[in-house]
Amino acid sequence: MADYKAPRDDMDFVLHDVLNVAEDWQQAEQLADMMDIDTASAILDEAAKVSENLIAPQARQADEAGVSFNNGVVTTPPNYKENFRKLAEGGWVGVTANPDFGGMGLPKSLSAQYEEMLSSADIAFSLYPGLTSGAIMAIDLHGTEAMKNLYLPKMAAGEWTGTMCLTEPHAGTDLGIIKSKAVSNGDGSYAVTGTKIFITGGEHDLADNIVHLVLAKLPDAPPGTKGISMFLVPKIVPDENAGLGQPNALSCGSVEHKMGIHGSATCVMNFDGATGWLVGEPHRGLAAMFTMMNYERLGVGIQGLGAAERSYQTALTYAKERIQGRGAKASQQQNAEADSILVHGDVRRMLLTMKALTEGGRAFSSWVGQQLDRAKYTDDKQQRQRADAMVALLTPVAKAFLTDTGLESTVHGQQVLGGHGYVREWGQEQLVRDVRIAQIYEGTNGIQALDLLGRKVVGSGGDLLQPFSDEIESFIESLSGNKSWRKELTQLKDAVKSLNGVSKELVEKAAADENLVSSVAVEYLHLIGYIAFGYLWLRMAVVAQEKQAQKPYLAAKVKTAKFYFSRVLPRTHSLLAVIKDGSESLYLHDPEQF
Numbered sequence: 265m266a267d268y269k270a271p272r273d274d275m276d277f278v279l280h281d282v283l284n285v286a287e288d289w290q291q292a293e294q295l296a297d298m299m300d301i302d303t304a305s306a307i308l309d310e311a312a313k314v315s316e317n318l319i320a321p322q323a324r325q326a327d328e329a330g331v332s333f334n335n336g337v338v339t340t341p342p343n344y345k346e347n348f349r350k351l352a353e354g355g356w357v358g359v360t361a362n363p364d365f366g367g368m369g370l371p372k373s374l375s376a377q378y379e380e381m382l383s384s385a386d387i388a389f390s391l392y393p394g395l396t397s398g399a400i401m402a403i404d405l406h407g408t409e410a411m412k413n414l415y416l417p418k419m420a421a422g423e424w425t426g427t428m429c430l431t432e433p434h435a436g437t438d439l440g441i442i443k444s445k446a447v448s449n450g451d452g453s454y455a456v457t458g459t460k461i462f463i464t465g466g467e468h469d470l471a472d473n474i475v476h477l478v479l480a481k482l483p484d485a486p487p488g489t490k491g492i493s494m495f496l497v498p499k500i501v502p503d504e505n506a507g508l509g510q511p512n513a514l515s516c517g518s519v520e521h522k523m524g525i526h527g528s529a530t531c532v533m534n535f536d537g538a539t540g541w542l543v544g545e546p547h548r549g550l551a552a553m554f555t556m557m558n559y560e561r562l563g564v565g566i567q568g569l570g571a572a573e574r575s576y577q578t579a580l581t582y583a584k585e586r587i588q589g590r591g592a593k594a595s596q597q598q599n600a601e602a603d604s605i606l607v608h609g610d611v612r613r614m615l616l617t618m619k620a621l622t623e624g625g626r627a628f629s630s631w632v633g634q635q636l637d638r639a640k641y642t643d644d645k646q647q648r649q650r651a652d653a654m655v656a657l658l659t660p661v662a663k664a665f666l667t668d669t670g671l672e673s674t675v676h677g678q679q680v681l682g683g684h685g686y687v688r689e690w691g692q693e694q695l696v697r698d699v700r701i702a703q704i705y706e707g708t709n710g711i712q713a714l715d716l717l718g719r720k721v722v723g724s725g726g727d728l729l730q731p732f733s734d735e736i737e738s739f740i741e742s743l744s745g746n747k748s749w750r751k752e753l754t755q756l757k758d759a760v761k762s763l764n765g766v767s768k769e770l771v772e773k774a775a776a777d778e779n780l781v782s783s784v785a786v787e788y789l790h791l792i793g794y795i796a797f798g799y800l801w802l803r804m805a806v807v808a809q810e811k812q813a814q815k816p817y818l819a820a821k822v823k824t825a826k827f828y829f830s831r832v833l834p835r836t837h838s839l840l841a842v843i844k845d846g847s848e849s850l851y852l853h854d855p856e857q858f
Contacts (some may be wrong), residue, residue: 266581268320268384268574270312273817274623275377276305278630281807282800285373285634292641295371298363304374311378314356318347319385326388327694330526331468333519338467341527344389348470352422357393361400365416371641372562373633379563380626383570387698388527390570392425392465394563399426399477402556403496406544411496414506415475424473428556429460429497429533437711439550440488444480446495446540455537456480456497459517462705466531467499467516472508474499476533477556478540479549486547494549495540514538524697557706558655561663562632564706568670569625571699575677575692576618582681582690583611605680613831614676620828621669623821624797627804631796632662653731657720658796660712664786665793667702668709674699713785716792722774722781726767732792736760736799743802748809752802752829759795759836766791766843773846783847791839794832801828 279285280301289295326341333339351357360375361367370378382390400419403426404412418424435442444458456478460466467474476497485491503509517532544552583606590603605611635658638651678685678692685692703709720728740757743749770788774780805825808818 266578268316269577270308270315270381270384271573271626272308272312273815274626275308275380275630277808277815277818277821278627278804279304279373279377281811282627282804283373283630283634285371285630285637288373288634288637288641289371292371292637293643294369294641298369299371299374307368307370307374308377308381310354311356311381314351314354315381315385318350319382319389322347323386323389324688324691324694326386326527327524328526328688331519331529333516336467336515336517338469338516338519338529338531340468340470340529344527345470347389348392348422351393352471357396357422357425358400358420360397361416361420362404365400365404365412366420367400367416371633372636373630376562376566376629376633379566380570380573380629383567384574385570386527387567387571387702388525390567391525391528392468392470393422394560395428395465396422396424396426398556398559398563399428399475401559402428402477402494402552403475403543405555406494406552407496411541411543414502415496415498418473418506419475423471424475424498425465425468425471426475427463427465427477428553428560429463429466429476429478430553431461432459433461437707439479439492442479442481442492444478444535446480446482446493446542448482449539452541454495454540454542456495456535456540457537458535460533460535462520463531463533464528464705466529466533467519468529472500473502476514477543477553478535479553480540482546489550491547492549492553493546494543494552496543497535497538497540501539512538522701524694524699524701558659561659561706561712562629562636564702565662565664565666566629567702568667568699569622569629570670571695571702572618572622572625572670572673572677575674575695576615576622578690578692579618579677579680580615582684583615611680614680616824616827617832618673618676620801620824620832621673621797623804623824624801624828625666625669627800628793628796629662629666631800632658650731653728654735657716657728657732657792660707660716660720661789661793661796663706664703664709664712664716664789665796667699668790669793670699671696671703709789710786713789714782717770717785717788718781721767721788722771726771729764729767732796733760733764736795739799739803743806746806749802749805752798752805752825755829755833756795756798756802759798759833762836762840763791763795766840770843777847779847779851783850784843784845787839787842791836791843794836794839798829798833801825 286301289299322343329341358367359370363369432442446454446456478495478497479492481491501509513536515534517534520530586605587602635651635654642648674695684690808821812818
């Protein structure tokens with residue numbers, strides 16, 4: 265595998281030249297005095313060093329070693345404990361945590377770049393600080409002041425880590441039927457009992473304590489998801505001075521043996537009357553947990569992006585150095601015995617597809633991060649409502665589309681290497697295995713698509729789609745006199761018009777066809793994803809064309825935009841055809857005919 269090099273130039277270009285996030289930061293009271301372009305660049309430069317020099321070199325060894333389980337004790341791969349300690353000492357566990365509790369308080373548009381770097385370095389390792397950051401956010405928003413003061417400084421410092429404990433052996437995604445229960449101890453605490461599965465970082469040796477956020481039901485809980493409450497259940501109950509007290513009544517029953525992310529401990533956790541404390545209101549636990557779940561869903565999408573970037577770097581290095589075959593006459597090195605495989609059309613197709621999807625994905629994740637920042641920091645009520653709507657619409661797209669395109673890119677990267685692509689030493693097959701899992705956890709991509717089309721678009725009568733369409737249409741209108749990108753502007757305009765039309769059609773037909781939403785949801789999510797990428801690629805292309813004289817590397821950005829509109833955005837035509845076909849062909853078969 266090629267040495268990982270953080271794409272810092274592209275990150276800065278997206279953040280500052282295209283999205284102009286620093287203007288948002290300066291308008292936010294909480295950020296104005298702490299965040300500007302120079303500060304952001306310095307932070308990301310240090311993050312790049314951590315990712316490139318500390319984490320990335322250990323990724324393959326960690327994959328080979330995996331985690332070990334012995335009588336309830338989980339041991340992470342060699343170097344993980346030391347690397348996590350160094351990460352924590354640098355303040356990198358609490359990058360988004362509230363500064364009042366020792367965090368950096370970085371805006372999401374900036375922390376998304378750090379998360380990408382860490383994911384490129386080693387997805388499995390990135391899960392430990394990533395889950396902790398999400399747990400910090402949930403406790404900060406929904407916990408009591410006493411709870412926050414006791415737990416958040418330790419978690420932001422990386423001394424304690426966090427998890428989310430949702431599903432159970434019988435439940436899967438259907439959290440309404442969980443059986444975990446919580447009974448009052450009469451002193452403000454609760455006895456939490458139940459078994460949770462697929463708990464990332466449920467047990468490990470990286471930190472002194474692990475803080476579990478557990479979904480369970482109170483004795484008087486109404487049925488279904490409306491009866492779920494959330495509880496903070498520490499592995500070791502702290503004393504009043506935030507020191508480590510007595511071990512809690514919980515244990516790790518086993519760890520899963522997975523196809524990828526071998527360095528991440530995925531645990532079965534048993535709670536046997538463990539002492540916990542209610543977080544938020546009774547029976548409102550799922551809403552509170554969604555604070556963490558939505559944070560993690562963007563984070564999982566960024567894992568897909570990070571894997572794609574790492575795969576692209578390895579594939580590109582290999583393609584330039586691998587001498588094999590002869591190119592077309594115009595591309596041959598006449599005095600050479602053979603050419604690099606970069607001259608071959610199919611290799612270029614794969615590399616440029618990877619490049620277009622990865623750089624488009626970086627712009628997209630940063631754009632979603634910008635919407636999260638606006639929703640959190642702006643004092644403008646109308647802008648905040650608009651940002652909230654965009655976040656609601658785009659979160660499932662970020663999780664699903666970035667991991668779907670991440671898998672596509674890593675498979676391309678593996679294919680570029682030919683036989684070496686499935687040999688472990690090159691690392692490409694590891695990236696395929698790791699990112700494949702990202703399509704499943706944090707809600708499968710099919711569930712994300714159902715959420716997008718069923719709850720968000722059809723559920724709102726199409727209203728939630730409007731801010732997305734309006735922004736793109738406004739951008740197209742602003743460039744109506746631009747002759748350089750006339751063709752691409754027309755393509756994007758037609759794509760948005762088709763999206764609006766088919767969305768209206770789905771809203772109208774969904775009530776009469778109960779199978780419609782589930783039949784076309786995945787294609788609909790991809791349709792929005794490709795259009796969003798097209799919008800951002802055009803924004804990048806226009807800026808790159810203006811600035812390429814000062815920044816010559818941007819000439820490639822202009823050319824990649826042309827490739828995206830010629831070779832990738834046309835995928836929307838087949839997606840539209842499938843969506844318009846509806847549910848009939850999926851439901852022709854009787855069960856016994858499968």
